Amino acid sequence: MLARKGRDGAGRIRSNRPLPSTGRSVVLAATAAPERIRLSFEHCDHGGDFCLSRCDQRQVRQAVDCLRKLTSHTWVSAFSTGGRGVNSGGLGYEQHDRHRLTRPVPDEVPGDALIFSVRASLQFRIYGYRAQGVGFILWFDPNHEIIPD
Numbered sequence: 210m211l212a213r214k215g216r217d218g219a220g221r222i223r224s225n226r227p228l229p230s231t232g233r234s235v236v237l238a239a240t241a242a243p244e245r246i247r248l249s250f251e252h253c254d255h256g257g258d259f260c261l262s263r264c265d266q267r268q269v270r271q272a273v274d275c276l277r278k279l280t281s282h283t284w285v286s287a288f289s290t291g292g293r294g295v296n297s298g299g300l301g302y303e304q305h306d307r308h309r310l311t312r313p314v315p316d317e318v319p320g321d322a323l324i325f326s327v328r329a330s331l332q333f334r335i336y337g338y339r340a341q342g343v344g345f346i347l348w349f350d351p352n353h354e355i356i357p358d
Contacts, residue, residue: 243283248276248337248344252317259312259336259348259355268333268351275300275329276346284339287327301328305336305356312348312355326356 254260261272278300279287290299305324307314314324322338324347329335336348336355348355 243285244342246280246282246284246287246344247342248280248346250346252315252345252347254348259350261349264349264351268329268349271329271333272335272349275327275333275335279327279344284342290327302326309356311357315347318345318347326350 287302291302303326322340324338326334326336332353333351337344337346
């Protein structure tokens with residue numbers, strides 16, 4: 210198979226050299242953009258003390274805004290929004306040791322999963338864990354009770 214010599218529509222130079230024939234299809238590797246965060250509410254505290262339904266209208270709006278921002282990030286860029294004091298900003302992503310939680314982690318959460326939180330407002334935190342590239346939301350904590358400062 211010969212490629213036409215010249216320039217393509219994007220201005221790249223085409224070659225007239227034959228493609229290697231291996232008897233197999235040629236698979237070209239493309240540089241894919243990192244995947245944005247996907248969320249699941251499968252293990253959320255449905256109907257419990259830290260369910261979104263316990264929040265007032267303003268808090269629900271804050272939670273939705275926070276989750277929308279979170280899903281616009283990749284995991285790497287979300288990690289960079291963490292920190293305290295001068296380094297705080299954006300989502301305020303933090304990872305937490307389980308022993309610091311005032312709430313038991315649901316049995317469905319894998320034992321090696323790291324618990325994280327993101328900041329919906331100055332006091333309001335949303336907690337979850339990451340597994341297989343998905344963020345599983347666990348708790349909505351508008352009063353900063355799960356890990357008090």
